[in-house]
Amino acid sequence: MSSSFAPEPPASVALDLDQAPDERRLIEEATHKERFDGLKTTAWALPGGLWLGFYLLAPLVFIVLVSFWTYQLGAKSGFTTQWTLSNYGTIFHSSTYWHNMLQSFYTSLIAVAACLVFGFPIAYFLALKVEKLKNQIALFIIALAPFWTSFLVRSVAWTYPLSHVLTWFGVHTPSSTSVRLAMVQLYILFMITPLFFTLAQVDRTAMEAARDLGGNWLQTFRIVILPQILPGIVIGSIFIFVLTMGEYGTVLVVGQNYVQSVGTIVNSYIVGAVQYPQGAAAAVLLVLALVGGVFVITRFSNLREDI
Amino acid sequence: MASVSIGEPARPQDRVITRPRQKRDWAKLGLGTYFCLFLVFLYAPMIVMAILSFQGYYGGITFPFRGPFSFNWWRSLVDSTVAGSPTHATDIHTATKNSLLVSVAGGLIVALLSFTLSMAFRRRWRFRLDSVAFYVIMLALMTPGFLLAVGTQLFWSYMGLQPSIWHTALGANIVWGIPFGFLVMLAVWNRYDARIEEAARDLGADQRRTFREVTLPLIWTGIFGCFLFGFTLTWNDYDRSVLFQTRATDSLPLEIGGITFTSSVRPDLYALGTATTVLSLLVIAFLLLLASVRRPRRGEPVHRVEEEFGVTEGLGGLAGEG
Numbered sequence: 001m002s003s004s005f006a007p008e009p010p011a012s013v014a015l016d017l018d019q020a021p022d023e024r025r026l027i028e029e030a031t032h033k034e035r036f037d038g039l040k041t042t043a044w045a046l047p048g049g050l051w052l053g054f055y056l057l058a059p060l061v062f063i064v065l066v067s068f069w070t071y072q073l074g075a076k077s078g079f080t081t082q083w084t085l086s087n088y089g090t091i092f093h094s095s096t097y098w099h100n101m102l103q104s105f106y107t108s109l110i111a112v113a114a115c116l117v118f119g120f121p122i123a124y125f126l127a128l129k130v131e132k133l134k135n136q137i138a139l140f141i142i143a144l145a146p147f148w149t150s151f152l153v154r155s156v157a158w159t160y161p162l163s164h165v166l167t168w169f170g171v172h173t174p175s176s177t178s179v180r181l182a183m184v185q186l187y188i189l190f191m192i193t194p195l196f197f198t199l200a201q202v203d204r205t206a207m208e209a210a211r212d213l214g215g216n217w218l219q220t221f222r223i224v225i226l227p228q229i230l231p232g233i234v235i236g237s238i239f240i241f242v243l244t245m246g247e248y249g250t251v252l253v254v255g256q257n258y259v260q261s262v263g264t265i266v267n268s269y270i271v272g273a274v275q276y277p278q279g280a281a282a283a284v285l286l287v288l289a290l291v292g293g294v295f296v297i298t299r300f301s302n303l304r305e306d307i
Numbered sequence: 308m309a310s311v312s313i314g315e316p317a318r319p320q321d322r323v324i325t326r327p328r329q330k331r332d333w334a335k336l337g338l339g340t341y342f343c344l345f346l347v348f349l350y351a352p353m354i355v356m357a358i359l360s361f362q363g364y365y366g367g368i369t370f371p372f373r374g375p376f377s378f379n380w381w382r383s384l385v386d387s388t389v390a391g392s393p394t395h396a397t398d399i400h401t402a403t404k405n406s407l408l409v410s411v412a413g414g415l416i417v418a419l420l421s422f423t424l425s426m427a428f429r430r431r432w433r434f435r436l437d438s439v440a441f442y443v444i445m446l447a448l449m450t451p452g453f454l455l456a457v458g459t460q461l462f463w464s465y466m467g468l469q470p471s472i473w474h475t476a477l478g479a480n481i482v483w484g485i486p487f488g489f490l491v492m493l494a495v496w497n498r499y500d501a502r503i504e505e506a507a508r509d510l511g512a513d514q515r516r517t518f519r520e521v522t523l524p525l526i527w528t529g530i531f532g533c534f535l536f537g538f539t540l541t542w543n544d545y546d547r548s549v550l551f552q553t554r555a556t557d558s559l560p561l562e563i564g565g566i567t568f569t570s571s572v573r574p575d576l577y578a579l580g581t582a583t584t585v586l587s588l589l590v591i592a593f594l595l596l597l598a599s600v601r602r603p604r605r606g607e608p609v610h611r612v613e614e615e616f617g618v619t620e621g622l623g624g625l626a627g628e629g
Contacts, residue, residue, distance in 0.1 A: 045427035045440065048420040048485060055478035056447050059458025066461050077464045122345055125338035139342070141595065146349050148535075149587045150543035152560050153580035156567055157352030160368045161359055161577075165351075185348065238449070246451020249545045253567060263453045270457055271550065280461065283454055294449070 060287075067280035078276050087281035097265055097282060101289065104245055104261045107180055108293075111244040112237050114184045115191040119236070123195035128202075140196065147189045155253040158182040174258040182254045183244050190243065191236035198232030199225075230301040237297050242290055262286045353584050360577035368572050380574040384582065394575060398562055406559040409472055410542040413480050417537025418530050420481065421488030429496050448486035452546035455479050460550045472557040476548035480541040487540070488533030495529035528598050535594050539587050559583055 070082040091097050122143065130136045146154070158166075158181070163173035171177050202225055210220040248263030255264075266286065269279030359366065360381065363374020383394035424444070459479050463470045503525075507517040545560040563583070566576050 041427050044423050046423075048424035048427075048489075049440070049443075051416075051420055051478070052443055052447060052482060052485065055459065056450065056455065056482045057443070059455060059462045060450070062462040062465070063454070063458040066465075077461075118345070121338055121341050125335075125342050129332075129335045129338055143342075143346065143349065145588060145591055146353070148539040148543070148591050149353065149584045150545075150560060150563075150580070152543070152545045152563055152567075153356070153584055154352045156563070156576065156580060157356045159567075160572060161355040161370065162352060164369045185352070188349075242449050242451065246454055248451070248453035249549070249564075253564075263451070266453070266457060270460070276461055279457065283457055286451075286454065290449075290451075 063280045063283050063287075066277055067284045069277050071275055071277045078274055084277075087277045088285075090278060091281050091285060096260075097262075097285075100260045100262055100265045101285070103176070104247075104263075105289070105293075107176065107183070107261070108241050108244045110180055111183050111187065112240045114180070115188045115236065115240050116233065118184065119188050119191040120195060123192050123199050126192075127196050127199035143192065144189055151186050152249055152253065154186060155182055155250045158185070159254050159256065174254070174256040176255075176259050179251055179254045179259050182250055183247065186250060187240050187243050190239035194232040194235040194239075195229060196232075198229040202228045234297055234301045238294050241293050241297065245290055245293065246286065262289075353581070356577040356584075357581045360574050360581050362574050366574045368574065368577075380578040381582075383575040384578055395562070395566060399559075399579065402557065402559045402562040405472060405557055406542060409477055409480075409558060410538045412473075413477055413484060413541030414534040414536075414538035416477075416481050417484035417488045417540075418534040420485055421492050421533040422530055424485070424489055425492030425496060428493070444486050444489055447482045450482075452479070452483060452544070455482060456547050456550045470550075472548060476544070476558070477541070479547040480544050481537065483544070483547060484533075484537040484540045487536040491532045491536065492526075492529055495526050499525065531597065532594065535590055539590060543583070543587065 066079065067087055068083050068085070069079045069087075070084045071078065071087070072080045126136055126140055126143070130139060158178065159173060163178070166173060166178055166181070171181065206224050207220060210224045215223070246263060247261060248267060251259055251261045251264055255261075262282070266279050266282045269275045269282060355370075358372065359368070359370070361376050361378070362372060362380065363377045364379055365374045366380065367373055383396065384399055385396060387394060387396045424440075428440075456476075456479055459475050460470060463475055468474065504517055504521055507521045508514075512520065543560060544558075545564055548558055548561055549564065559579075560583075563576065563579060566572065566579075
């Protein structure tokens with residue numbers, strides 16, 4: 001249908017090229033088919049693309065816009081579309097915000113390190129020490145199943161019943177340590193999964209060769225295994241960093257208002273004070289911190305090439 | 308020494324050589340123990356909750372386990388009064404119903420969108436947008452849920468639209484589910500052998516029939532996996548829905564959050580938490596069961612001989628033309 005509206009190539013062009021009519025017809029058909037294929041691809045991508053555009057890109061762009069608009073009480077949805085930088089000025093001078101940002105950043109670093117240290121032996125065991133594929137899959141699923149359960153419910157469990165257990169180890173419950181511990185428990189699966197998949201792909205013959213050449217475990221790990229699993233470490237670190245830095249629910253439940261994060265401060269602007277532009281500016285700075293962190297992490301490995 | 312020389316056989320080739328038995332893999336044993344401890348750490352919150360939800364009337368929110376073993380707190384999820392004290396039962400019922408409906412809708416939409424998106428990628432994008440689209444999907448995975456909720460909330464309130472669990476929270480949850488579903492579908496297409504589609508086409512099936520009888524039976528477990536991702540992520544979500552709530556009864560996690568923050572915590576919260584966890588785990592177990600007992604689907608038998616000798620009408624005509 002749409003082809004009838006497509007502009008016909010002028011006849012003179014074809015004459016200039018001095019093509020046989022048969023060949024010209026073939027080329028026309030091929031380009032037509034290609035265009036039609038492209039349309040079909042677009043049609044397949046359209047529903048998902050529209051959804052992501054409307055529910056992901058539009059809100060994110062809108063946050064950036066609102067962060068430059070002016071807060072006004074009584075205006076429609078609490079702000080007017082007058083451009084200003086004062087929201088960022090207020091945030092920059094808010095010591096509470098920077099304190100929370102640093103606190104969140106510190107928490108994220110600890111969470112990434114802890115997930116890596118405690119998650120690596122699990123992935124190593126599953127990928128290299130369990131021999132049968134069937135057992136491997138079964139154990140992996142058992143370790144992964146909690147991912148599909150409620151984060152909130154598990155946070156509640158850390159807050160009340162397990163607080164007793166934590167005090168045995170000298171950890172009091174509404175404290176940043178207990179929040180970090182809960183985060184490790186909630187997110188460690190995001191580290192184990194990429195580590196497992198990269199470890200499972202490590203070239204076994206290279207490992208054997210390293211052993212035969214007299215390398216001990218540490219040398220084998222450093223020279224043979226580590227370069228091959230680096231993409232997995234990077235992907236897992238990105239996951240944990242982003243998820244813990246933007247964390248809100250866990251901090252709220254386990255921290256019980258004693259522990260703050262960037263998420264809770266953005267929330268206090270949005271829900272508590274209804275200062276949308278201020279909250280948006282705080283959120284934009286969080287996004288910048290996230291992007292910066294992810295950029296730094298990706299420097300450790302050339303992901304595009306490695307995958 | 309003497310006894311050894313007596314026992315030695317005459318011919319050297321008859322000597323029995325006992326090789327040293329293979330050393331036990333201590334690393335494997337140690338790592339296995341660590342794995343078990345890790346599982347305890349991972350499952351401890353759920354197990355502790357489940358145990359404490361079976362306490363008696365005087366049950367508290369921490370150990371020790373008080374009172375006789377009873378189903379009191381579980382009953383309070385169903386009955387509006389248990390042992391004379393009011394419960395959250397009616398709120399929980401509304402929230403459960405809403406949550407189930409929203410989660411099923413979320414699962415269906417995630418399955419549909421992941422499938423169509425993966426089809427677009429499978430077709431080898433024609434206009435150099437695939438890397439952009441891929442990054443957008445990864446962005447959906449990376450955006451903190453809370454941030455997305457703030458953005459959607461601002462956007463909708465500015466556009467004068469009504470934010471609600473159906474309009475906004477569902478949308479945000481599907482954005483969170485799409486990357487997982489998409490990755491599942493990519494894995495499915497990676498293992499998929501496109502030659503059988505060609506074979507079906509060579510045997511005379513048109514595109515629609517090839518899709519229905521060859522492609523779909525092979526990939527439907529993947530699509531079902533997408534549905535389950537969408538379902539469980541929506542079912543358990545708190546960060547993405549909390550800003551959109553008009554009432555705490557809007558969804559089950561919000562109800563749990565409400566009970567946690569506002570009223571005094573009692574073991575009925577543990578019963579509720581255990582119930583939602585068990586439902587999630589059951590859904591996963593159901594998926595695994597379904598994937599493992601998948602029957603190979605067979606089409607109608609093809610009567611090759613008849614086709615070749617031109618007994619069947621349509622193909623006979625075709626053969627005449629050729």
